[in-house]
Amino acid sequence: MSWTEQAGRWMRRLLSGAESLLASKMEPCVACGASNDGTRKLPVCRRCWEAIPWIHEVCCAKCGRYEACPDCPRRIDTYYDQNRSAVRYDERMKEWLGQYKYRGQESLRSVLGPMLLHAYHLHRQGPSGGADFGKPASEFISYVPLSEQRYAERGFNQAGQLASELGRLTGLPVLPLLLRTRHTDKQSFKGRMERLDDLQGVFALEPGAASQVAAACRQGRVRVYLIDDVYTTGSTLNECSRAIKTTLPLEVCGISWAR
Incomplete structure (x- = not known):
């Protein structure tokens, strides 16, 4: 050769x-x-x-819905400042969430978590959809907590994992600001009024994290981004925000993966 x-x-x-x-x-x-x-x-x-059915424009400036919203005009007291979601909850997104949340495919956190960055940037557009929402002195990320029973069943808190992914990408601190004081049945099986009744008083502040946020509030304007997987009627976000704002003078903005 x-x-x-x-x-x-x-x-x-x-x-x-x-x-x-x-x-x-x-x-x-x-x-x-x-x-x-x-x-x-x-x-x-x-x-x-x-x-992926990204949400690029919102119709309801409050909850971030991409079409006419029947829920926000009916709500007597709204405690959160605004919510933004990354995607529409279509059949494919339901399948992704089902694989992640109920069938234990936790690797999907590397997909769903970074998608929240889109909703985070939608908040910058503010309530009018175009005006700058403004950057506060301090920003924190938190998440909707699970009951001990639900955590034992699932083995992880999907909202907490998604919050960690968003914190990694934004550099914002992630705090367990809320506790769940009692177990409730799955909200997806309930109507709007059942959700409202079932969630009243179910959330409370976690003392250690609340002290850290309270210290930041004394230094200037503070915003907390509260993470959840799906926004349906806004009942969960509103009750969480009520628990936070009862004690802390700050803004609460919801970030949900799907709407």
């Missing part, structure tokens, strides 16, 4: 090894398992990426 042929064979082996190394580092789509070329901002394939 000539030197040229040997060099050519060596080069082909080198290229083949490089291709194998790159392929081994290319993770499959976290959502569906299909091949993923790694060129998108989320660890998903092109098909899943293009199917």
Whole structure:
């Protein structure tokens, strides 16, 4: 074999090894398992990426709904300042959340968590949808707590995991600001009035985290972003905000993954 042929064979082996190394580092789509070329901002394939129903414009300035809202005009007392959500809760998003929340596919936190960054930026548009909402002196991230029973069943708090992902991307501190004082049945099976009755008085401040936020309130304007997976009627966010604002003089803004 000539030197040229040997060099050519060596080069082909080198290229083949490089291709194998790159392929081994290319993770499959976290959502569906299909091949993923790694060129998108989320660890998903092109098909899943293009199917994400992002919310780009809101119709209700208060809750962030992308269509006419029947709930906000009916609410007598609204304690949260505004809510923004990343995506519409369509069938594909229901499947993703089901895989993550109920079937134990916790790797999906690396998809759903970074998606909250979109909702975080929507807050910058403010209540009018265009005016700057303004940056406060201090910002914190917190999340809707689970009861001990629900945590034991699921093994993790999806809202807490999503909050951690958003905190990692924004650099904002994540605090367990709220406690759940009693267990409640799943809210998805209840009507609006049942939700309101069931959630009254169910949330309370966690003393340590509340002291940290109270100290920041004495220094200037404070905003807490409260994370949850799905915003339906706003009952959970409103009751959480009531518990916070009863003691702390600050803004509470909801960030939910889906609406």
